[in-house]
Amino acid sequence: MFTEEELKDMEGLKRGSDFIEVKCGCTSKKYGDAIGRLRVFTNGQFLISCECTAACDQEKLTPYDFEKHSGKEGTRRWKNHIWVVMNNKKVPLWRTVLLKYYKHASNGANELRRLRAKRLFHRDKFIRCSKCKKERRFRLRTDEECRTYHDALNAKRWKCANWPYDK
Structure with missing residues (x-):
């Protein structure tokens, strides 16, 4: 060789x-x-x-x-x-x-x-707050972040207080 x-x-x-x-x-x-x-x-x-x-x-x-x-x-x-x-x-x-x-x-x-x-990747997704009407970004890089997003998406009246990144 x-x-x-x-x-x-x-x-x-x-x-x-x-x-x-x-x-x-x-x-x-x-x-x-x-x-x-x-x-x-x-x-x-x-x-x-x-x-x-x-x-x-x-x-x-x-x-x-x-x-x-x-x-x-x-x-x-x-x-x-x-x-x-x-x-x-x-x-x-x-x-x-x-x-x-x-x-x-x-x-x-x-x-x-x-x-x-x-x-196998996700793009960032947005959910609108039912109280103040702001759109909040959800990062979807890990399984835990995807689970948090999907739980928020399934909630009937999601609020900014439930946003995981301000805590």
């Missing part, structure tokens, strides 16, 4: 019959470094096993999912955010030879799971 010269400076290098594995990570301003092990397969698939804490059991993450798991969510620039250690320095993936074999389609099974999970 790769020559010894291309991989000589990478830390934690392991070679398998159809993959190579190197130490990688992703840095978040909020949580710091999340360390993992990147496997590059000959078919072009990239999978990362997370080692951020001893209790973390996240294995077989796509680069996008690892970036999200480490707290660097939103920008989808995993080629810049995920790094490997070379000569005791953090080098972004796009500056290494590892992307030579990357194929987006190889991560397809994980991609479908991610797209399904991405569609």
Whole structure:
């Protein structure tokens, strides 16, 4: 797959019959470094096993999912955010030879799971107070917030005094 010269400076290098594995990570301003092990397969698939804490059991993450798991969510620039250690320095993936074999389609099974999970979201909803007639916004990010909204929606005469965010 790769020559010894291309991989000589990478830390934690392991070679398998159809993959190579190197130490990688992703840095978040909020949580710091999340360390993992990147496997590059000959078919072009990239999978990362997370080692951020001893209790973390996240294995077989796509680069996008690892970036999200480490707290660097939103920008989808995993080629810049995920790094490997070379000569005791953090080098972004796009500056290494590892992307030579990357194929987006190889991560397809994980991609479908991610797209399904991405569609499961709620938008904020509004309910009008029966007393003052103001519309109040309900955030719908968690199951608890959704339950609060649906309870308020089912109430016959909902009032601003019942709004959960002013307490």
